[in-house]
Amino acid sequence: MSAYETIIGLEVHVQLNTKTKIFCACATSFGEEPNKNVCPTCLGLPGALPVLNREVVKKAISFGSAINAEINQNSVFARKNYFYPDLPKAYQISQFEIPIVGRGNIEIEVNGEKKIIGVTRAHMEEDAGKNIHEGNHSKVDLNRACTPLLEIVSEPDMRSSDEAIAYLKKLHSIVRFLGISDANMQEGSFRCDANVSIRPKGDSKLYTRVEIKNLNSFKFIQKAIEYEVERQIEAWEDGNYESEVVQETRLFDTTKGTTRSMRGKEEAADYRYFPDPDLLPVFIDEVLMQEGREIPEMPDEKRERYIRDFGIKASDASVLTSELEMALYFESMLSLGASAKGSVTWLTTELLGRLKGENTLQNCGIDSSVLAILVKRIDEGKISGKSAKEILDVLVQKRGGDVDALILEMGLEQVNDDGVILNAIDSVLNANANKVAEYKSGKDKLFGFFVGQVMKSAKGVNPARVNELLKEKLQ
Numbered sequence: 265m266s267a268y269e270t271i272i273g274l275e276v277h278v279q280l281n282t283k284t285k286i287f288c289a290c291a292t293s294f295g296e297e298p299n300k301n302v303c304p305t306c307l308g309l310p311g312a313l314p315v316l317n318r319e320v321v322k323k324a325i326s327f328g329s330a331i332n333a334e335i336n337q338n339s340v341f342a343r344k345n346y347f348y349p350d351l352p353k354a355y356q357i358s359q360f361e362i363p364i365v366g367r368g369n370i371e372i373e374v375n376g377e378k379k380i381i382g383v384t385r386a387h388m389e390e391d392a393g394k395n396i397h398e399g400n401h402s403k404v405d406l407n408r409a410c411t412p413l414l415e416i417v418s419e420p421d422m423r424s425s426d427e428a429i430a431y432l433k434k435l436h437s438i439v440r441f442l443g444i445s446d447a448n449m450q451e452g453s454f455r456c457d458a459n460v461s462i463r464p465k466g467d468s469k470l471y472t473r474v475e476i477k478n479l480n481s482f483k484f485i486q487k488a489i490e491y492e493v494e495r496q497i498e499a500w501e502d503g504n505y506e507s508e509v510v511q512e513t514r515l516f517d518t519t520k521g522t523t524r525s526m527r528g529k530e531e532a533a534d535y536r537y538f539p540d541p542d543l544l545p546v547f548i549d550e551v552l553m554q555e556g557r558e559i560p561e562m563p564d565e566k567r568e569r570y571i572r573d574f575g576i577k578a579s580d581a582s583v584l585t586s587e588l589e590m591a592l593y594f595e596s597m598l599s600l601g602a603s604a605k606g607s608v609t610w611l612t613t614e615l616l617g618r619l620k621g622e623n624t625l626q627n628c629g630i631d632s633s634v635l636a637i638l639v640k641r642i643d644e645g646k647i648s649g650k651s652a653k654e655i656l657d658v659l660v661q662k663r664g665g666d667v668d669a670l671i672l673e674m675g676l677e678q679v680n681d682d683g684v685i686l687n688a689i690d691s692v693l694n695a696n697a698n699k700v701a702e703y704k705s706g707k708d709k710l711f712g713f714f715v716g717q718v719m720k721s722a723k724g725v726n727p728a729r730v731n732e733l734l735k736e737k738l739q
């Protein structure tokens with residue numbers, strides 16, 4: 265056990281998936297030719313005025329509702345002043361003193377233990393553009409300038425990198441279930457800054473926190489936090505804490521697995537925030553509040569419903585609702601007539617268990633309709649579970665396929681003909697008259713022996729039907 269406690273707070277920037285930018289009518293489409301989606305407002309030309317996009321406000325309200333947060337009917341946009349080549353106005357329009365979303369909560373689960381993580385606030389802001397450095401040149405692409413972001417700030421409530429990852433995954437799924445962002449981490453639509461500090465166990469003081477900036481994969485976030493905690497503990501133990509752990513922004517080097525200093529961390533006062541005189545305070549009328557509060561089923565609710573309606577295990581329900589794609593896949597299987605129990609097993613254990621490395625549910629090529637047919641054929645007794653595993657191996661290897669064609673091709677159809685099964689049962693019972701007598705005098709264990717003999721003598725018969733008929737015969 266470590267003698268230190270880790271304290272983590274997270275700031276997450278989520279790019280909202282509106283069609284147009286937050287303060288102008290330019291498109292937000294990703295991957296366009298540089299500086300194509302621009303206009304005087306997002307180029308920051310003098311005199312161009314911002315106009316707030318109503319959809320951004322609506323999506324922010326939806327997020328607030330999903331985490332049971334206070335939503336401020338009146339909120340204010342402020343200018344955050346700093347110079348950078350990708351920010352031509354030399355200020356970013358953000359929210360400071362009065363954000364749209366106030367205090368809320370997100371529940372996480374780590375090793376079976378539930379914990380509530382506080383969300384301090386969430387505010388709307390515009391993104392900056394992008395600097396691209398090539399050789400001796402630096403270029404600026406302003407397509408991303410003015411795209412809408414929701415910055416979600418947590419309380420410093422997390423005590424391990426596992427808790428931080430659980431929080432981020434939960435937040436990611438909430439945003440995806442709400443449909444307010446594609447939350448694509450590679451494209452930067454969901455990026456995280458982690459504030460990390462340590463203290464001796466039992467100490468209630470908060471020590472110097474270090475910010476690690478722009479982390480865009482769960483794996484890197486975990487590694488960055490773990491490295492940083494290690495670095496701070498080492499400094500503490502060596503007596504160098506004061507000199508080595510300073511309030512600063514650090515970058516995570518993904519190849520070396522270490523963090524390095526980027527710059528001193530600015531205090532809010534450094535940005536000289538003041539209310540933006542170009543924008544009125546945001547007032548949410550009843551209609552907009554109502555629209556924003558109408559949200560779809562959230563992961564936790566879905567999870568409870570799965571447990572209640574389908575009688576599935578809590579751990580399975582958690583896996584199924586961990587990602588929107590997974591829940592949709594499962595629900596699609598049910599709508600195509602596959603049993604809930606079979607769908608759970610064949611999706612979470614069998615299919616996911618076979619997907620390795622880069623293979624994911626979304627890109628494995630096996631559509632929910634294909635897996636649904638496989639489960640239905642098991643439910644119907646047409647194939648055994650063992651045969652279904654062989655078929656699934658082929659489906660995974662060939663990235664999809666036709667289940668019924670494979671059953672024929674691989675000769676895996678089970679015999680369900682009662683005549684054939686009864687014939688086999690009769691010959692087995694006749695050949696083992698002594699054992700039948702023992703069974704009838706109470707040696708129940710012999711039942712398995714009879715099933716085995718029948719299965720051996722009549723290849724490919726349905727074991728479930730063999731069990732039923734054998735029971736009848738022996739009574």
Ligand SMILES: [Zn+2]
Nearest residue numbers: 288290303306
């Ligand atoms: Zn524009």
